[in-house]
Amino acid sequence: MNILVTGGAGYIGSHTVHYLLQQGHQPIVLDNLSTGHRQAVPSTVPFYHGDIADSALVTSIIDRHQICGVIHFAASSLVGESMIDPAKYFENNVVKTILFLNTLLKTGVKHLVFSSTAAVYGEPRQLPIREEDLTEPTNVYGQTKLMLEQVMAQYARTYDFHYAALRYFNACGALPDGSIGEDHQPETHLIPLILQVANGRRDHITIYGQDYPTPDGTCIRDYIHVLDLAEAHLLALQYLWNGGESGPFNLGNGQGFSVQEVISLARQVTGHPLPVQIGPRRPGDPARLVAAAEKARQVLSWQPRYPDLAAMVASAWAWHRQHPDGFK
Ligand SMILES: NC(=O)c1ccc[n+]([C@@H]2O[C@H](COP(=O)([O-])OP(=O)(O)OC[C@H]3O[C@@H](n4cnc5c(N)ncnc54)[C@H](O)[C@@H]3O)[C@@H](O)[C@H]2O)c1
Numbered sequence: 001m002n003i004l005v006t007g008g009a010g011y012i013g014s015h016t017v018h019y020l021l022q023q024g025h026q027p028i029v030l031d032n033l034s035t036g037h038r039q040a041v042p043s044t045v046p047f048y049h050g051d052i053a054d055s056a057l058v059t060s061i062i063d064r065h066q067i068c069g070v071i072h073f074a075a076s077s078l079v080g081e082s083m084i085d086p087a088k089y090f091e092n093n094v095v096k097t098i099l100f101l102n103t104l105l106k107t108g109v110k111h112l113v114f115s116s117t118a119a120v121y122g123e124p125r126q127l128p129i130r131e132e133d134l135t136e137p138t139n140v141y142g143q144t145k146l147m148l149e150q151v152m153a154q155y156a157r158t159y160d161f162h163y164a165a166l167r168y169f170n171a172c173g174a175l176p177d178g179s180i181g182e183d184h185q186p187e188t189h190l191i192p193l194i195l196q197v198a199n200g201r202r203d204h205i206t207i208y209g210q211d212y213p214t215p216d217g218t219c220i221r222d223y224i225h226v227l228d229l230a231e232a233h234l235l236a237l238q239y240l241w242n243g244g245e246s247g248p249f250n251l252g253n254g255q256g257f258s259v260q261e262v263i264s265l266a267r268q269v270t271g272h273p274l275p276v277q278i279g280p281r282r283p284g285d286p287a288r289l290v291a292a293a294e295k296a297r298q299v300l301s302w303q304p305r306y307p308d309l310a311a312m313v314a315s316a317w318a319w320h321r322q323h324p325d326g327f328k
């Protein structure tokens with residue numbers, strides 16, 4: 001099937017493109033390269049350097065490639081940045097995605113898998129978090145994704161439009177052969193930053209807050225391998241093609257690791273002492289995020305293949321060791 005992948009040059013998008021090819025599908029990538037990398041997409045894959053809000057371009061891609069479904073990754077996705085520059089997030093995520101959705105409606109593309117996030121929940125009242133739990137984002141990034149879920153829910157009620165909003169928890173890891181991986185400039189994510197210390201690119205990792213109401217005082221997250229996310233996207237699209245009901249799905253392993261625990265595991269994987277400094281809290285960070293992903297397991301038949309965090313860190317480490325400067 002011909003599948004349009006927006007943001008396919010980004011971290012999760014490029015791994016999904018790889019997975020789609022492996023499964024015999026034809027991804028077509030649309031990416032403005034604001035944070036993505038042209039080199040992350042195989043040269044055999046049709047690639048359009050452009051913006052999701054460019055309705056003429058999106059229409060021409062859909063016509064030319066007879067697109068049967070969309071996986072929509074393109075977004076700005078940093079919690080910390082969204083608190084400093086909310087205008088960027090409302091424009092790139094909300095305004096541009098609505099324009100993009102409206103182009104899909106006009107061209108008759110009916111099925112879309114959307115990158116949502118655990119950040120829609122905010123500070124959860126209970127763990128693990130289920131899809132029906134309260135959504136009260138503590139940061140602007142999560143707020144933009146929740147607004148888009150609400151827009152899509154209304155479109156699904158009104159139009160012949162069907163979506164799955166995949167609320168992923170913390171993506172990490174890389175292709176096992178180390179050929180592609182995570183490369184954000186500047187990097188803000190915990191695991192790649194830790195591995196930059198192991199690589200000698202940084203002299204320490206700063207822990208953002210050690211006064212959270214958690215056993216060791218540092219934030220707890222549910223880490224999920226990027227290839228398990230990739231597989232879930234195809235399963236979700238197939239579910240929609242088969243008439244599945246629109247709605248949200250959590251994607252996580254159901255196990256929480258504190259920042260301190262992630263650093264300890266990375267010490268074992270890399271053999272590096274990984275010096276630590278304690279810094280202030282980062283605005284917008286909830287204390288704990290852990291997924292209940294039974295819905296995705298039951299409804300999509302999704303089964304994470306790489307649930308072991310040490311193995312996730314090891315796959316990321318393979319990428320960082322082979323590519324200390326990322327895709328450069
Ligand atoms: N990384 C995570 O842990 C995580 C967790 C939950 C949800 N998400 C979501 O998953 C998606 C992918 O995240 P990622 O970590 O791969 O981010 P990323 O920044 O690596 O990828 C995003 C891609 O979208 C492109 N892009 C951004 N705005 C665009 C626009 N207006 N038009 C065309 N292309 C545009 C960028 O160039 C980039 O290639 C995002 O929607 C993000 O919010 C990520």
Ligand SMILES: O=c1ccn([C@@H]2O[C@H](COP(=O)(O)OP(=O)(O)O[C@H]3O[C@H](CO)[C@@H](O)[C@H](O)[C@H]3O)[C@@H](O)[C@H]2O)c(=O)[nH]1
Nearest residue numbers: 077079117118119169170188189190206207208219259285
């Ligand atoms: O140098 C660092 C970087 C991060 N952290 C902490 O590590 C945890 C994980 O942070 P990070 O890797 O930046 O991910 P999140 O902020 O949890 O956000 C990611 O995970 C969310 C889902 O949970 C997604 O929606 C976002 O797109 C994605 O960036 C958080 O508690 C941070 O405070 C540090 O202590 N030091």
